[in-house]
Each structure stands twice: as structure tokens, then as C-alpha cells.
Amino acid sequence: MSLSPQWLDELRARTTLSTLIGKTIKVQKAGREYKACCPFHNEKTPSFTINDEKGFYHCFGCGAHGDAIRWMTDQRGLPFLDAVKELAAAAGMEVPAPDPRAAKRAEKARSLHDVTAAAQGWFEAQLAGQEGTQATAYLARRGISDATRRSFGLGYAPDSRGRLKAALHEFPEDMLVESGMLIQPEDGNRDSYDRFRGRLMIPIRDQRGRVIAFGGRILGPGEPKYLNSPETPLFDKGRTLYNLDKAAPAARKAGRLIVVEGYMDVIMMAQAGICETVAPLGTALTEAQIEKLWTMVETPLLCFDGDAAGQRAALRAAHRALPLLRPGHSLAFATLPAGQDPDDLIRSAGTRALEDVLSGAIPLVELIWRHEHEALPLDTPEARAGFKQRLAELCRTISDGDIRALYSRMFKERYDALFFAPRQTPSFGGQPARRPARDQRGGRWTPPPPPPTDEARAIGASGSDAMLLRAVIAGLLRFPEEILIHREALASLTLTDERLARLLDRLIEASDIQETVETERLLTILGDSEVYNMAKGLLRADALQFTFTRAETDRQRAQRDLAEAIAVIVAMPRIDAELAAVTRAMADQLDEAGFARQQSLRKLKADLAARVAELAQPPEE
Template identity: 40%
Template sequence: MSLPPGFLDELRTRLTLSQVVGRKVTWDMRKSNMAKGDFWAPCPFHQEKSASFHVDDRKGFYYCFGCHAKGDLLTFVKETENLSFIEAVEVLAREAGMAMPERDPRQAQVADRRTQLAAVMEEAVKWFRLQLKTAAAADARDYLVRRRLSPEAQDRWGIGFAPDGWHALQLAMKQKGIADDLLVEAGLCAKSDRGGEPYDRFRNRIIFPIRDARGRAISLGGRAMDPKDSAKYLNGPETPLFDKGRNLFNIGPAREAAGKGLPLIVAEGYMDVIALSEAGFRAAVAPLGTAVTEDQLRLMWRVSDEPIIALDGDAAGIRAGLRVVDLALPLLEAGKGLRFALLPGGMDPDDLIKARGAPAMQKVLDEAKPMVSLLWQRETEGRVFDSPERRASLDKTLRAVLARIADPSIRSHYAEEIRRLRAELFAPAGRVSPFRPGFRKGPQVAVAPVPTSRASALAAEGPEVEHLTLARVLIATLIAHPALIARFESDLEGLDLPDADLQALTAALLRHAHDPEALLPDLEGRLSTALETLRADPHVRSAPPVRKPEDRELALLCVAEGLAKLEARRGAAAEIAEAMEDVERLADEGLTWRLSQAAEARNRAERSRLDEGDGGEDRAALSRHLQSLIDGEIWRKKNR
């Protein structure tokens, strides 16, 4: 069977070798450097204990220093699963989500046609390069000198010149015996609407060859010499050789440089890429006249785990970067991300390197920001959040952004970072929350316990244990009554939870706040361990189950009071922390009053209707209620 041209390239773009090999081996984490695509493991082809099997993920090849087995991902599948070439392609195509082409005898003819087109493109590139040395190209050569491109650099990049004529290329290629239909199909010429001979697409332009990952010329880009030209830059059209949404300018050399440890830089245009590469940043690429596409993004991640998007420092550059962010969010995977380098003063990489040199460009790259920073900047910059309604609007927008992230682990980490940024944005001036990174620990202030009508064994275990248990009680209640989650959604987002399992469970609650029926399957899947830990808490399971009609009302009361207690504790801790900063500077009656008020605020919150009065619900009732929630409600949902 003859596969269509580009099919195997697309297959290799969608899958990584480490992903395929990883199903058969266990990586040696001490020897591997996954950030650089360098993997080591015991060889799957012969029995050994040492890690002599090496996978170079960026180049897409493996080699065993013991048995000398080597190959690419297709070879690996063939050898490990005893398959033919086509069978191995079918296995990998299914994994990549690609449909196998139909068995068509015409495919061989198509492949031959593509080979012809590639040969035509190479002939055109040679001809354009010769034209750059003619008298007609004097202005073009002067332009390249002003852009600081030496003759040697021009040769490295294969730069040429298209004369200002309608049939110059067409006549030159005809003299070489190349038919007009091949010139049109390759995108070098266009058909005449008047029935005449095809005419040249590129006229009075500096020519930049566009090559695929294997170095074959597949199209051209042209920079107009006439400032009145309607298009400053012109790319060739879509052809059997050229799909502009699946290729990147300079992808071949950039992939090789990235494999040697250089960061992959994504610039806007040809001259930016050339300037970066000539300045030593050789792993530079650019999209081809379009906004970055999903296929281009996957191709970037095939080359580098964390490409750097170099943005012009103006509003248009920021907008372009945000379009890439929106495209990338649903595609994010663990270890695959983007960083954004914002250039100063509306400059592009070419401008910056010429004005300030390579060190200035390196400084910009070193300060590249993660995606979440650009997202946060878009949603908050220039906005005032001085009312509950505006804050709620921000929360709604951020929830919608997080919902677009498919990977649950990445979504959880994004939510955590956004909560941190939100806390910083809304923190009172001069106050640092003790529940956020950067809090400066000071002397501890003991808050005297307030007696209640009953002795509390829970309180005797210490404030940290009590805080953890209260949070578990709260989350358990909402798990059993998911219809209440939406009512307390904004309060849950602001919680500072002391336990990773609770954080994961809370993220699940928020994710399903408006779809309660989907909560249980999620919890019983990847969060089953966290759920079992919650259920094992003795304060959650301390009483026999009860089922009363007023369970939901009691649950509502439990959640409201639990949130009030946690918020009161957090506020009191922040107030005490702020007051303690003044202890050594000024110890007066005002300071003493502040501390006493903070303590009293917490103590008031600790006294609830669940604790007071002989006729009210007590902690045992709460425990019985929670037991009913977990053992009763969840069971009924599973079996109905």
C-alpha cells in the first residue's frame, strides 16, 4: 500500500517516540532528562538491568548501547509487536486519531506528482537566487544590506529576487522543459483569467524559500520592494506540497538546534527568524502568514516542551499572544506549555537585536512569562473591582477560562495560581494573608478558648487538627448534597484548605457546581482515594446513620456555619499577624484592643447553634447527619 505524501510526517507530529516506547519500558528517572527529551531505560529488546536504551525524543530516534537496536517509532512498533510496516502504521494511526487512507493504486501516481513539484520548486529557488545578483536587483541588495544580512547569510537562507515582470519565471522554466501546469500546481504561477499563458505570482519581491522539516522547498515567501504594493509579504498558495497551517518557517534547522538544548522561539515573520538565528538563537520559527494553528502548536510541542512566543510589545502583539493562549488551553498536557516574551517599546526581535544586540534579546527571553500570567493580565488590566458585582464578573470569566482546560491536573494547578493572584489583588492594602506564599511569620499569639456548654474533644486536639476536621466536615456535607454547591460557589473558591486531598475534592465540587449529577462519577474515579480518606475521618463517621426529611436544611446550616468559622479564623489570623508586626515598634492600648477584638471575632464564630443550648442540634447530630450523607445518599445514587 502506498501512503499519501505527508501522512507519516503528520503521524510523527502527533505522537512522540517517548510516548510510544513508554508503554513498554520503565524510565530511569535518575538518568533521564525529560525536559530535554532525553530518556533512558532498560532495553526492551534484550534482558538487562542497567539503563542502556536511549530515546532522543526531539530527533525521534532510539538506540541501545547494549544490543545496538535502533530506529524510530515505526521501527519500534514493528519490532516489539512483530508487525508489518503497514500494520505498525495502522496501530500508530489509531493512537494518533488519524484515519488510514484507502488502498488506492493512484496514490503512487500522486506521490510521483509531488516529487515532480518538489523538483520544480528547487529549480525556481535556484533561478531566483541567480536573479539577486543581476542589475535589476540592486535595490533588493541594498535593502538586505540595510537589514544587516551579509552575502554569506543570504546564501545560507537561499534568498533570491523575483524581477518585475509578468512572465520572467514562466519563460525561464519553460526553457528548462518545465510545463506550465506544474508551475501552476506548485504555486509559482497563476492561471490567466483571459485564457493566456500563466503569469508569475511573485514580481519585484525579495524571495524567501519555505522548506519542510526534511529541508525540501515546498513554497516561497516574497517581500515587496514597492511600498505601494497591496501586500507587503506574500506567501505561495495552498498546494499538494504546501499546507501553511501545518508548517513553520525554518522548522528543520530549528528542530536540530532545539535538540541540542536551545529554546524554541516563535517569532512573527521571516526577517525576525533570520535575525534571531544569525544572532545565535538558531531554534527560531514563524507561522506562515496566518495566526498560529492547532497543527502548528502541536508541531512546536513536538520540537520543544515549552516554546517561547516572542511578542511585539504593542497592543497587536499582545492580542496575537492571547489568541495563542486561547488556542493552547484545551490542548495543554503535563509538561507541555508556552511562555511569552514581551519585547519593549513595540519592537520586534529584528529591531531589538539591531538596536541593543543579542544580550538584550536574551534578557527578554529569560524574563518570559507563563501562560497564566498573560491570562490574568487580560482579565484584570485596566479594570477596577470595587464592587461585589465586578468581582463576581471576574470570577465568572475566570471559571469559564479554567473550564476550557481539559487536563484535570493542569486545571487544578491553574485554579490554584489564579486563587493566589486573586487573593493578592483583593487583599487590603498593607496586609499579607498568612495563608498565601510570602507571609512573614512573627511571634505567635495564643487565643484563649471560650468555654461552651459541652467539652469538645476535637478542640483539645489542637487548632490545626480542628481546622482540618472542620474543612473535611464541610466538604463531606457538600459531596452528599451537591445541589448546594452552586449556592456557596464563591465562598469555596476563596477557601485556604490545609490538605492536598481536600483541595482536589474542592476543585471537583467547583467543576461540577452547575452539573451535580456528574460529581459522583468524577469522585469515584480518579479521586476515589481522596474520597476514602475523607470518609475515614473519625469525626465524619462517628455516629450511626440517620435519614430525616430535614437533612437538607441541616446540611445547609452546617455548610453556612462551617464557612463562617473558617472565614472568621482566616480573618482573625490576618488581623493578628498584622497587629504583631507592630509589637516591637509600638505596644499600646490600641494594639491590645485589636488583638482582643480579633480573638473575640473568632470565638463568636466558634459558638454556633450546633454548640449551644440543650435543645439545639449538637456535634453528634452533625456526625450522624454526615454518616447518612456519605453512606446513604451516595449509595442510593449508585444503585438507582
């Protein structure tokens, strides 16, 4: 039996080392790694580390070092082949059957790296030569510097059917075909020819930095705009991420990993200093690619175009991620302005504008909610029921029970807050029809109490309502990009505190003028000194112990909690108004349905109050 290096690399990649070792010894998360007391020597203080991203363990005490296979042979005492078979069974891989030709094939596969490396060197030389002038002109128009060109190894494939084939004549023709460099016509009667012709060549590397494939961008008219290498023994498109070899170390330093749509997005962002960026290879993000992202960061950030195609790609990624979700691991989504890619935005508004887009990323749960909420009009009971059903069906795809329950709860709370309004008897083209209520004291019919007034629906200026309102406004000052997102809900509020009402109105006006604005800039455009001083006071308020009112807090959690607080503050006066109406109606006519509704409203109000109390808890030490 001969196991190729590529097969063994795949086996290691499919094995989560911390999970494997955790079956034998107790491991603890320590930043991006795991730690434990070394099983190879006696110690009381952990010096044994496990790095899932790099796929190895290391003990700083005794020097023990190895990968998943080494763990099985050294710690478990298994023979090499037995270790491989056990790992392969757990990873769902089939161990290659014994084959006398396997060694020869493995040697050929190793040599394929030599083919792609030689092709890469030749493409770079052509770009630097006279025939590369069209490609260099294109790079100049895109603003790609020589340093960036060299860093990414960009090259040029001349518009010829046989130049590359001739240049790589030292390699057997079948290897050039197998590596994807040549195309062999299916009829077998014609000669093979160069796959890439007249294109800017972009090498695709594996995580170890070895060239395994290419992407070619056409420079003149023609289709396709981008042409990728075919699937080869070296290149599995669904498991490869462009620029992963460079982005992985940058992501560890930056604490984030960004996924964009294509090669040039990655290249331009890296040139702007945002190096922790990768891209799928012309397809929607796959499950294998999502899992690979999670080995580097717990919440990768997807930044796609704001057009329909970009949003479809984001939604497909979200749906594929749902069944894979596990505690601490998810996706976040940032949307570029319609018609702009990262390069356009950087050129027109600078890197800061792109960072503003990235900082405004929303969590996966929010993306799902917004898409389903905006998918169809929700102006009939049937449409609202369909909306609720779609959310429930998406929740059912989540494998993790805790996450599934939390998604369901969040969707239910937001659904109730969105559609929970004072009940009125339906009308048919005129004023609402009022059902007369029997006067239990006199036995005659009397009209019901009048509907709640605007004042009854207003948010009071004292008590917990006022505290939450002040906290929400402080949160909006700290995260101004959220104003536009929740503008409609905020505009529906009626505040009895005139100063708070005036401040909220100014914030909404500011969001209309400028969609993305920083806190300090927002303060300067608020207007008169009273509003400005009130805003500054809210930013300094120590009593407002919410995640979204504290300077040092997790940004994504703060934005998520702020959205929930806004939903509560919109729902609470509606519940109060209906509860008052139900209570008044029961004074005239006691009935079981009215009592049940009253109790339901009181419970909902208590649940909302409890959630506010949870949001106001101080951070854990």
C-alpha cells in the first residue's frame, strides 16, 4: 500500500487535532490554541499546546512534537497503517487499496508541483517581456503596484496555442495535461494545446505556499472573463481559498479574516493594507471552505457586493453555514454599496470607508431575519404566517440543539415585537367596526371604551422605560451606523421627554444626511449646545450598564444587543396600550378570552422586562 503525500495531507486537514487529543486528555482553550498537561512526561503546569490551524502539537517541557498520525503512533502506540486507517474512518475517507502502481502515481503527483512551479516562473517572465505590455497596462490602470505584482506572482500567458507547451517540454505531455496546463481534445486525434491564452495569470497556492493552479483574466473581449484551472490531483476548487497562505498569518495578527468575491478584490485590499483577505474560486462558499475558515477565526467576515448577485452569494453562504454552526463559531456579513467593489470604494473614499463597511457587519442571524422579512410583503395574515414558517424551517436546519433553540427564541421575540399591535375589530373600507359590549350591571348594550390615545402609547420619562431609552440613544451615539438600520422603528417612537425626543430626531436627521458617520462627527452636526451636551452626557453615563453603552466591549455583541433593545422599546408601549384596553373592557364584561389575553400580555411584559434586566447585567470578569 502506498499513500500519497496529497492523501495524507487531506487526512490531516480533515482531522481536528484538539478534538482527537481531547478524547484522551483534558484540553483547555487558550486564545487561538489549546493547552493541556503533557501526556508524555509528568508535569503540573500545562506546557503542551495544540494548534488546529497548523495541525500539530508541541510540548515546551519535553519537546514532544507531531501531527494527528504521530499522536496515534506515539501516544496510542498504534502501527502507522493502523493509525491511518482509524483516522480515515473517523474522517470518512477511504484508504487507497494496495496497488503496485501507487508509488509511481505518488511520484507523479509530487512532480505536478514542479510543473505548476515551472509554469508560474514562465508566466512571470512573459509579463516582464515585450509581449506582456497589454497586461502591464491593465495592471497600471487598476493601480496595482510592482510590489503587489511581485508579491502575488502575477504573470501573463501569451495568446498562443503552444508557447507554454514548448517552454515546458522537459515534462511529459501527460503531466502537463494532468496539471491543467494543457487541454487534450476528447477525440484524441488532435494535439494538446495551452489552456491559458491571452490572459493575466494569477497563481493559486495551497496553505503551504505551493502553486497548485491558476486563474486567468482575459484582457480583451471574450468569455469567460476569468478562467480557472480544472480539478487536478493538486487542486480541489471546493476546498481551496485564494490567498490563504498569506491571509492566515495576517488573520492571526489582525484577529479577523475577511472573505471577498474574487481575486482582484483580494489583491486590491492587500495593497491597501488589509492582508487578512481570501476569496472562493468562482463558486459560492462551500461547507468545506467554511470549516477551513473556522480553523483560523471563529467568526469570518463575508464582504460581498451590494448587487443582487453579491447578496445571493451571501445568502447561499448563510444557508450552508446553518447546519454547521457550533458554539462560538458563526459568520458575519458586510455589504458594499451597490455597484462598487472594494477597489472602487477605496479609490473613491479611501481605506477608511471600506473599514467602515467592515465595522458595520451584521451577524448571520440578522442576515437571515432581514432577508426573510424583506422577501415578500407582510400585509396579510397569510403572508405573515408564511414569514414565520420560513424562519422556523431555517431554524430546523441547525444541527446544534442549543443554537437552534436560541435562533428560534430570537426570531419569535422579534416576530412578536414586529407584529404585536393593539387589537381592533377589522373594518371594511371605513372606520373600525366596534363590537358592542353588554353592560353586566344593567343588562343593556353600551359602547366599549375608546381606543388607547397616543399618550397611552408614549414612552414615559421615568422608571425602567426611561433608563432603557437613554441607553438606546447612548448606543446609537456609540454606533451611528445602526441609526439608519433601525430608522423606521426609531421614528415610530413617541417620547414624553422633550429633550430626548429632540436628540433622537437630530440623530435620525443626521443619518438621512450622511449614512455612515463616526461618533465625533455625529456630535458636531447635532446642532444646539443643549442637544450636544446631552449627547456627551449620555456617552459618559456610568449608570447605563449595557454592552452597547460601554467603550470597551465586543462590537458585534453590542450591535446585536442594541438591536434587541430597540425591538423591546418599540414593543413595550404597544403592549401597555393593549393591556390597558383589555383591562378596561374587562371592567364592563368579564369573559374567559379577555382574562386569558390579559394574562398573556402581562407575561409578555414580564418577559421583556426580564430581558432588559439581562441586557443591563455588568460584563463578566
